[in-house]
Amino acid sequence: MKKGLILVNAYCETNSNLNQSKRLKEELELLCVSVDIQKNDSFSASINSSGDIVYSNLNYDFCVYLDKDKYLSNMLQSKPIRLFNSHNAIQVCDDKMLTHIALANKNIPMPKTLAGLLCYTLGSTVKEDTLDKIEKELGYPLVVKNSFGSLGEQVVLVNNRQELKEISQKLIFKPHIFQEYIKESSGVDIRVIVVGKKPIVGMKRVSKVDFRSNIELGGVGEKYEIDNSLASLCTKVSEILNLDYCGIDILVSNNGYMVCEVNSNAFFGGIEAVTGVNVAKVYAEYIYKQIYGV
Numbered sequence: 454m455k456k457g458l459i460l461v462n463a464y465c466e467t468n469s470n471l472n473q474s475k476r477l478k479e480e481l482e483l484l485c486v487s488v489d490i491q492k493n494d495s496f497s498a499s500i501n502s503s504g505d506i507v508y509s510n511l512n513y514d515f516c517v518y519l520d521k522d523k524y525l526s527n528m529l530q531s532k533p534i535r536l537f538n539s540h541n542a543i544q545v546c547d548d549k550m551l552t553h554i555a556l557a558n559k560n561i562p563m564p565k566t567l568a569g570l571l572c573y574t575l576g577s578t579v580k581e582d583t584l585d586k587i588e589k590e591l592g593y594p595l596v597v598k599n600s601f602g603s604l605g606e607q608v609v610l611v612n613n614r615q616e617l618k619e620i621s622q623k624l625i626f627k628p629h630i631f632q633e634y635i636k637e638s639s640g641v642d643i644r645v646i647v648v649g650k651k652p653i654v655g656m657k658r659v660s661k662v663d664f665r666s667n668i669e670l671g672g673v674g675e676k677y678e679i680d681n682s683l684a685s686l687c688t689k690v691s692e693i694l695n696l697d698y699c700g701i702d703i704l705v706s707n708n709g710y711m712v713c714e715v716n717s718n719a720f721f722g723g724i725e726a727v728t729g730v731n732v733a734k735v736y737a738e739y740i741y742k743q744i745y746g747v
């Protein structure tokens with residue numbers, strides 16, 4: 454009997470999250486794979502008092518890891534169970550700075566990006582001198598992002614020194630990045646879903662109310678025909694990051710496409726509704742082929 458596991462985060466119970474596991478389960482079951490959905494709070498991997506990783510309830514052919522909990526994925530990778538996506542890919546995509554570093558030196562266009570300084574000293578204040586350097590490098594407006602944010606919620610446009618100072622202080626103990634603002638792309642980006650290194654479908658997102666085009670913040674999606682240069686950029690990104698599945702956000706600059714971020718667990722509900730493409734089916738078929746062949 455063919456058996457697969459879908460692993461989800463115990464705290465993520467929004468409709469978009471629930472839809473993701475439900476749809477994928479449906480499509481895998483159409484391929485005659487029986488699927489269980491498990492939350493990370495089933496502690497299916499842990500370390501015992503002999504210092505070994507032990508597993509429970511993991512008698513499956515594969516695991517679709519719809520979570521981003523890097524500790525569990527790390528422990529699971531030492532059990533011979535194929536993870537979609539791999540632990541490494543999930544970890545790198547979860548952290549926006551790690552994503553930019555992984556894509557650097559590989560001829561992938563990206564906005565100029567500075568890593569926010571990691572601070573380990575309680576009570577610290579951001580130095581004026583540091584702000585001088587950020588300001589000089591990026592000018593205003595500039596973009597600040599929490600490295601682990603999603604849905605646009607932790608992406609901010611900073612217009613002047615005072616705002617820069619405030620946000621930098623607020624984020625001093627959180628990993629964050631400073632980034633060049635691609636103003637031509639204000640309120641516009643392209644989300645491309647890639648399965649097994651192949652771009653499957655594109656959606657242009659346009660917001661009239663915000664520089665962030667996320668649907669959750671008022672962006673409106675429409676189908677976008679993926680041209681050759683976008684296709685080869687997205688394939689290359691997913692190859693470098695070794696992703697089975699992802700959603701890549703692309704900015705449209707005066708010099709062409711630029712990678713904004715890569716989501717290893719991109720929701721497909723919205724893009725399916727806008728484009729009519731059955732992304733869950735494509736992903737389920739890809740998984741099936743990887744595990745069982747043909």
Ligand SMILES: Nc1ncnc2c1ncn2[C@@H]1O[C@H](COP(=O)(O)OP(=O)(O)O)[C@@H](O)[C@H]1O
Nearest residue numbers: 564602603604605606633634635642665666714
């Ligand atoms: N450097 C930038 N220049 C212009 N717009 C940006 C830039 N970075 C992000 N955006 C806009 O903000 C949105 C959210 O940023 P993103 O990095 O994708 O974070 P999130 O993970 O929260 O979606 C993007 O979809 C894009 O519309």
Ligand SMILES: [Mg+2]
Nearest residue numbers: 604605702714
């Ligand atoms: Mg995004």
